[in-house]
Amino acid sequence: MEGITLYSMGGCPFCIKAKSFLKEKGIGFSEIKVKPGSKKREEMIEKTGSDLPPQILIDGEPVGGYSELVNLFMTRKLDEKGGANNELASPVLYDVLIIGGGPAGLNAALYSSRKVLKTILISNNIGGQVADTYDIENYLGFSQIETADLINKFDEHVEKYGIEKLIGEKVTSFDLTGKIKKVVTGKGNTYYCRTVIIATGKRPRPLNVPGEKELIGRGVAYCSTCDAPLFSGADVAVVGGGNSALEAVIDLAKVANKIFMVSLTPLTGDPILINKVSSLSNVSIFTKHDTTKVLGDSSVKEIEIKSLDTREVSRLKVEGVFIEIGLLPNSDIVIDTLETNQQGEIIIDNVCRTGITGVFACGDVTSIPYKQVIIAAGEGAKAALSAYDYLNKQR
Amino acid sequence: MAKEFLSKKGVEFTAYDVTKDRDALKEMMEVSGGARTVPVISVCNNVMVGFDPDRLELDLNCLKQSTEI
Ligand SMILES: Cc1cc2nc3c(=O)[nH]c(=O)nc-3n(C[C@H](O)[C@H](O)[C@H](O)COP(=O)(O)OP(=O)(O)OC[C@H]3O[C@@H](n4cnc5c(N)ncnc54)[C@H](O)[C@@H]3O)c2cc1C
Numbered sequence: 001m002e003g004i005t006l007y008s009m010g011g012c013p014f015c016i017k018a019k020s021f022l023k024e025k026g027i028g029f030s031e032i033k034v035k036p037g038s039k040k041r042e043e044m045i046e047k048t049g050s051d052l053p054p055q056i057l058i059d060g061e062p063v064g065g066y067s068e069l070v071n072l073f074m075t076r077k078l079d080e081k082g083g084a085n086n087e088l089a090s091p092v093l094y095d096v097l098i099i100g101g102g103p104a105g106l107n108a109a110l111y112s113s114r115k116v117l118k119t120i121l122i123s124n125n126i127g128g129q130v131a132d133t134y135d136i137e138n139y140l141g142f143s144q145i146e147t148a149d150l151i152n153k154f155d156e157h158v159e160k161y162g163i164e165k166l167i168g169e170k171v172t173s174f175d176l177t178g179k180i181k182k183v184v185t186g187k188g189n190t191y192y193c194r195t196v197i198i199a200t201g202k203r204p205r206p207l208n209v210p211g212e213k214e215l216i217g218r219g220v221a222y223c224s225t226c227d228a229p230l231f232s233g234a235d236v237a238v239v240g241g242g243n244s245a246l247e248a249v250i251d252l253a254k255v256a257n258k259i260f261m262v263s264l265t266p267l268t269g270d271p272i273l274i275n276k277v278s279s280l281s282n283v284s285i286f287t288k289h290d291t292t293k294v295l296g297d298s299s300v301k302e303i304e305i306k307s308l309d310t311r312e313v314s315r316l317k318v319e320g321v322f323i324e325i326g327l328l329p330n331s332d333i334v335i336d337t338l339e340t341n342q343q344g345e346i347i348i349d350n351v352c353r354t355g356i357t358g359v360f361a362c363g364d365v366t367s368i369p370y371k372q373v374i375i376a377a378g379e380g381a382k383a384a385l386s387a388y389d390y391l392n393k394q395r
Numbered sequence: 396m397a398k399e400f401l402s403k404k405g406v407e408f409t410a411y412d413v414t415k416d417r418d419a420l421k422e423m424m425e426v427s428g429g430a431r432t433v434p435v436i437s438v439c440n441n442v443m444v445g446f447d448p449d450r451l452e453l454d455l456n457c458l459k460q461s462t463e464i
Contacts (some may be wrong), residue, residue: 217430217432218431220428227431227432230431230433232414319431
């Protein structure tokens with residue numbers, strides 16, 4: 001038998017994958033459908049020694065299933081076997097593909113490239129959440145460092161190893177099953193790799209009230225360090241009662257005229273910060289108040305708040321509202337493939353493995369406690385070393 | 396990033412620091428229909444809130460056309 005023969009069965013996901021893979025690459029094949037108990041099924045078992053479809057034969061020689069097919073293609077062995085069109089160039093196969101350019105992703109890239117693994121890093125931006133704060137005072141070796149400098153140092157260090165970086169691209173979907181994984185970006189580019197390290201971090205949690213989404217960038221803000229200076233002399237509100245809300249109030253107190261702090265609960269942040277905020281003369285604190293609306297046409301004019309005790313609704317005239325009510329993990333793209341906890345954080349073991357082999361996760365997007373730069377960076381190193389071990393065992 | 400992009404393209408531009416210049420902040424909010432975020436980039440009469448290199452590239456075409464005429 002010449003060329004590629006594929007034994008398939010209805011309702012078998014890897015059969016569908018194998019067929020669409022071959023079609024996508026423009027490789028011709030003939031398909032033999034097998035049913036349970038049929039003669040064709042006997043024939044498949046006899047020729048391949050396996051009863052699990054899909055089974056693929058090239059020039060009559062059994063090569064295995066879907067993973068083996070992709071592997072042959074990636075290692076360019078499909079051409080030698082005579083299956084593929086010789087002019088068809090195989091895309092690059094990366095050992096490690098890292099998603100996310102925060103401390104976790106950057107350190108994973110550093111460790112991975114030092115192990116001479118072929119590495120690519122894809123991220124919306126460099127620095128991640130670190131870029132949302134002004135300085136870091138608890139990174140070992142730097143008693144105080146501006147975040148822009150720290151990010152530059154991270155980036156320069158990684159750059160020394162010349163790893164491939166794709167910045168400004170978002171990963172929108174992927175196929176993580178199988179030995180070769182496929183990653184697709186929002187711009188429609190496709191990458192193939194043996195391991196994936198997910199280091200997508202966290203993002204600010206929205207309030208989800210009317211007017212919020214419409215007025216983002218028009219007075220609604222999520223990063224006081226970035227945007228506080230735009231509100232000099234203005235009256236503003238900060239929603240939240242934890243550390244990030246308290247820090248936002250402290251940032252704003254230096255530039256804004258009056259600050260209203262609105263919290264659903266009593267203030268829950270560190271006592272040091274609570275004391276500092278309580279001592280500021282231009283801050284009014286509303287605890288046990290729900291923020292129910294953001295009002296304004298082209299920019300924020302007011303917010304509506306409601307007392308949990310008296311149910312009384314009132315409005316505060318403000319030009320800006322900073323929403324500081326915690327963070328959400330950027331795990332949306334894997335929420336239906338990987339195991340996550342109640343907060344949506346990816347559950348990993350102590351060497352950063354997820355439930356799927358060859359897929360690792362690290363940093364703030366995972367279930368590990370204590371979200372800090374130094375911890376995320378350390379976890380990134382662990383994920384890369386764990387990927388290295390996995391690859392060694394594969395070869 | 397936006398500044399680097401424009402310099403690389405050899406485009407002359409004026410940068411206003413709206414955190415220090417209240418009048419510039421007011422003007423920015425007026426031309427952009429209320430935007431209170433940075434950057435806001437105005438090319439000819441196109442106003443872009445945020446920095447999208449692909450869009451800015453397109454917007455910059457108006458400069459080429461006006462000099463060619
Ligand atoms: C205001 C603030 C102040 C802080 N202060 C401190 C401090 O003083 N000290 C300290 O140690 N820690 C501090 N932290 C915490 C610290 O910033 C985080 O723990 C750390 O940044 C986590 O790193 P990470 O790499 O896991 O995730 P992140 O920093 O969140 O990085 C994730 C990266 O992934 C990218 N990404 C996400 N989804 C995709 C996708 N689908 N495709 C492509 N790219 C994607 C993002 O753009 C980002 O670049 C602070 C955090 C905040 C918000």
